[in-house]
Amino acid sequence: MLYRQRTLDLPHGDVETPILLPVRNVGKRSSDNTPEYVGTIPDLPTAMINARSIYQRAPMWERLQEGVTLREEMEVPEDTIVFADSGGLDFDPTGPDITPAEMLSIQRHLDADIYGTIDIPLSRENWVEENHRRVRQNIEYAIQTSEKHREDDASLLFASVHGYDPETVRNNIQHLEQRGDFDGYALGSLSLIRTDYKKTTRLILAARRATDKHLHVYGLGGITYLPLLLYLGVDSFDSSAFIRNAGNRNYLLPGFGGKELHNIDHLDYLPCPCPVCGTRTLDEIRVDRNLLVRHNLWSMVTELRRFRYIAASDKDVEAYLDLRFQDNEVTQRAYRAAKQQVRRLV
Numbered sequence: 634m635l636y637r638q639r640t641l642d643l644p645h646g647d648v649e650t651p652i653l654l655p656v657r658n659v660g661k662r663s664s665d666n667t668p669e670y671v672g673t674i675p676d677l678p679t680a681m682i683n684a685r686s687i688y689q690r691a692p693m694w695e696r697l698q699e700g701v702t703l704r705e706e707m708e709v710p711e712d713t714i715v716f717a718d719s720g721g722l723d724f725d726p727t728g729p730d731i732t733p734a735e736m737l738s739i740q741r742h743l744d745a746d747i748y749g750t751i752d753i754p755l756s757r758e759n760w761v762e763e764n765h766r767r768v769r770q771n772i773e774y775a776i777q778t779s780e781k782h783r784e785d786d787a788s789l790l791f792a793s794v795h796g797y798d799p800e801t802v803r804n805n806i807q808h809l810e811q812r813g814d815f816d817g818y819a820l821g822s823l824s825l826i827r828t829d830y831k832k833t834t835r836l837i838l839a840a841r842r843a844t845d846k847h848l849h850v851y852g853l854g855g856i857t858y859l860p861l862l863l864y865l866g867v868d869s870f871d872s873s874a875f876i877r878n879a880g881n882r883n884y885l886l887p888g889f890g891g892k893e894l895h896n897i898d899h900l901d902y903l904p905c906p907c908p909v910c911g912t913r914t915l916d917e918i919r920v921d922r923n924l925l926v927r928h929n930l931w932s933m934v935t936e937l938r939r940f941r942y943i944a945a946s947d948k949d950v951e952a953y954l955d956l957r958f959q960d961n962e963v964t965q966r967a968y969r970a971a972k973q974q975v976r977r978l979v
């Protein structure tokens with residue numbers, strides 16, 4: 634197995650990896666605000682933010698110019714670890730309306746601990762020529778960002794990498810390794826193929842093999858993928874699954890995926906001892922979306938903690954994962970395929 638633990642030394646503090654970065658919708662015009670979790674979940678002092686949606690939200694961006702800190706704006710402690718990605722999914726695919734240097738200065742102004750380089754995600758339609766162009770463009774953005782990333786800037790710079798096959802991912806990383814100076818790599822466009830576990834696994838493994846540096850995976854940290862990512866040696870990942878699932882009234886439970894709460898009856902208390910569910914009835918949680926979001930986040934943290942426990946206590950991780958994926962034929966096949974590939978590597 635490729636699971637590994639490291640320490641990231643960041644401007645706002647040290648973080649033990651692997652780590653989940655919950656997606657915060659700060660800056661987005663949305664009533665679905667992310668409920669408070671920093672401070673209530675001790676091993677989650679982290680947040681993923683979208684730099685683009687913040688500078689595009691004029692009132693907030695003005696407050697930040699006037700001296701309000703991003704963390705004040707987010708109502709989190711000043712030592713919260715923040716990863717600011719470029720918000721690539723929202724760019725016009727023909728090209729971003731901002732240069733790599735401008736993006737870097739925004740990420741710096743946000744006082745982020747980790748910057749992700751500007752990227753244009755691949756298109757869902759497998760239009761080879763267009764995706765080929767985007768891959769090359771993303772490399773160019775990353776190199777330009779690296780050239781502007783000052784040596785006295787202690788924040789880490791991760792190159793955003795997109796590839797439609799393992800070879801492209803590997804070549805991209807090796808090319809960037811020679812041409813730029815990056816603290817890690819962030820693999821994107823995987824949410825487009827998330828249901829193709831085998832392909833997703835192969836792309837992640839290609840990235841893992843191409844570098845020993847930090848490997849982040851964008852937008853793929855749902856409760857089913859989470860143990861698979863850890864097994865594949867991914868160091869960090871971000872996810873909005875806890876919010877999206879709550880929006881659909883889905884209750885996440887490690888090993889069981891998501892279950893729609895309206896399909897459950899004849900049950901007074903839920904099967905989770907987290908601070909949200911432990912003392913509340915099913916009916917209370919059913920009607921409160923915020924409670925559901927917070928529970929879903931606890932579920933993901935629980936999965937992460939269990940994996941750490943298995944690894945720390947010399948238990949057999951593969952046996953644990955056999956158990957973890959036995960319920961679902963699709964993920965079971967995916968895990969078996971991943972296991973074969975990983976065993977060839979180690």
Ligand SMILES: [Zn+2]
Nearest residue numbers: 905907910928
């Ligand atoms: Zn719970």
